[in-house]
Amino acid sequence: MKNTADYVIIGGGISGVTIGYFLMKYGAKNVVILERDYLAAGATGRCGAGIRQQWGTELNCLMAKFSCEFFENAKDELEIGDGIDIEFHQGGYLLLISTERELAQTKKNIALQNSLGIASRLLGTSEINEIAPALSTEGILAGAFHERDGHLNPFHTTQAFARAFVRLGGIIHTNTNVSRVTTDRGRVTGVDTNRGHIATDCVINAAGGYSQQVAAMAGVSLPLYSVRHNILVTEAVERALNPVIMSFSLNFYCQQVPHGSFIMGRTCENQPRDLRVTADSAFPVAMAKTITRAMPPLKKLRMLRQWAGLYNMSPDKCPIYSAAPGLAGFYTAAGYSGHGFMLAPATGQSMAELILGHAPTLPWPRLGLSRFEKGDLILEPSVV
Ligand SMILES: Cc1cc2nc3c(=O)[nH]c(=O)nc-3n(C[C@H](O)[C@H](O)[C@H](O)COP(=O)(O)OP(=O)(O)OC[C@H]3O[C@@H](n4cnc5c(N)ncnc54)[C@H](O)[C@@H]3O)c2cc1C
Incomplete structure (x- = not known):
């Protein structure tokens, strides 16, 4: 392992690989991604990888549109x-309104989205039935639909970015745990890992649910916490959704992913706000009740x-x-x-511009830490 780098990215999830890719694309050299496990081992490989542009703030609409x-x-x-397919299935996102x-709120969101080209x-319920015949419309007033939304395969997408990053000259070290960020007189000087020290004057924390721990290694405090979210997969059946x-509200x-399995999740109460990713035995029962009411077949x-x-939560639920x-x-x-999965290309683009001092093409200056000190939070109404 080389012991110097111009940029060290901590975390080989979708954020780490997109930031690495965009840094290289914009001309950075000697960029290294350090992942303590394997690529997509964190939230990325555990997520639903749903992609929607239907947001309630201009900021999130623009970031999601760019990413889509x-x-x-x-x-x-x-x-x-030909060897890799990111499986971008654009079957749309149907948000049920009850x-x-x-x-x-949805009417306001749609007006905003349409004004931004989404x-x-x-x-109405009859159109909902046409788009999703398995769905019960009992208690449903309406739906919001955007046909270019959908879902991807999170592992393949991470691999695609990682390969492009490596093709441009980037280096990835998996099984490489960062244990300390070294600093001197208010500047980053390097990182200590289980495979030795790397000297660098730029460290990018893309450690997902562990980002507050990584920041603490550098003496930086972040207003974040992590909380467990559960998800399940069913047997594969013929395409029905x-x-x-x-x-x-429900x-x-x-x-339904391309090979036929259904993937589903819901927010459960009383989940640990720590780094536990053990399975919650109450979840499948609650999920089964919810989903069979919504889709009886x-x-x-x-x-x-x-x-x-882990969901890594910020005070205003924006990155x-x-x-x-x-x-x-x-x-x-x-x-x-x-x-964070659906925003990943915007993350890579924005972080590369921030780090390299380029003018913003997306409204990322709004997403700085200073917004919390100023009390200038982003009021996104369409967040889970
Ligand atoms: C159940 C569930 C469903 C979700 N569904 C969706 C969805 O449908 N759509 C969507 O957009 N988002 C979804 N998300 C959120 C999404 O998964 C995350 O926002 C996104 O994957 C975050 O990516 P990341 O690269 O920032 O973090 P991660 O994928 O968590 O990657 C961080 C990486 O850092 C590594 N790391 C940590 N500490 C160190 C260290 N000290 N040294 C080296 N490496 C380290 C970890 O091993 C990990 O691989 C979901 C999340 C969950 C949990």
Whole structure:
């Protein structure tokens, strides 16, 4: 392992590989990604990988639109060969609306989305039935739908970025744990790992649920916490569901992946706010009750397995893309609060611009740490 680098990225999840890719794309040299486990071992490999552009703030709409368009062109952009398929299934995202309050907010969101070039629309129950015949519309007032939303394979997508990063000259070290960030007089000087020290004056913290621990290694405090989220997969069956279905008030999301399995999750109460990713035995029971009410034909499906991963939560449930005040050369990309996969291309683009001092093409200056001190939080109404 080389003992110097110009940029060290801690974390080989989707954020780490996209930041690495965009840094290289914009001309950076000697960029190293350090991953203590394997690529996508964290939240990335445990997530639903749903992609939606249906947000309630201009900031999130623009970031999600940029990312979705990137995924649409990823084959060319990342020069993905025939051996890998990121499985971008654009069957749309159908957000179910079951309260008058949700309906009023959704109408505002759709007007905003349409003004930004996102062609979402409001559906009545008969149109919902056409798009998702397995869905019960009992208690559903309407739906919001955008046909270019969908889902990806998180492992293949991470690999595609990682390969493009390596093709451009980047280096990835897996099984490499960072135990300390060394500093001197307010500057980053390097990282200690289980495989030796790497001297660098730029460290990027892309450690997902562990980002507060990594920041603490550098003496930086981040207003983040991690909380467990559960998810399950069923046996594979014939295609029966095209869009991702999601409901904030009924508390679930569900999709059918290309090989036929259903993947679904919901937010459970009383989950540990620490780094535990053990399975919660109460989850499959609650999930089964929720999903069979929403989609009765799924009663016959058998669950294969469940797992859990960490949501890394920020105070306003929007990401932090920021330099660290008081420590030159230390940057953080974290706090996605459950939607970091869909924003990953925007993360890579924004972080590369921040670190390299380029003008912003996306509104990332709004996502700095200073917003919490100023009390200038982002008020996103459409967050899980
Ligand atoms: C159940 C579930 C469902 C989700 N569904 C969706 C969804 O549908 N759509 C969506 O957009 N988002 C979803 N998310 C959120 C999404 O998974 C995350 O926001 C995103 O994957 C974060 O990526 P990351 O690269 O920042 O973090 P991670 O993927 O967690 O990667 C961080 C990496 O850092 C490594 N690391 C940590 N500490 C160190 C260290 N000291 N040294 C070296 N390496 C270290 C870890 O091993 C890990 O691989 C979901 C999350 C969960 C848990």
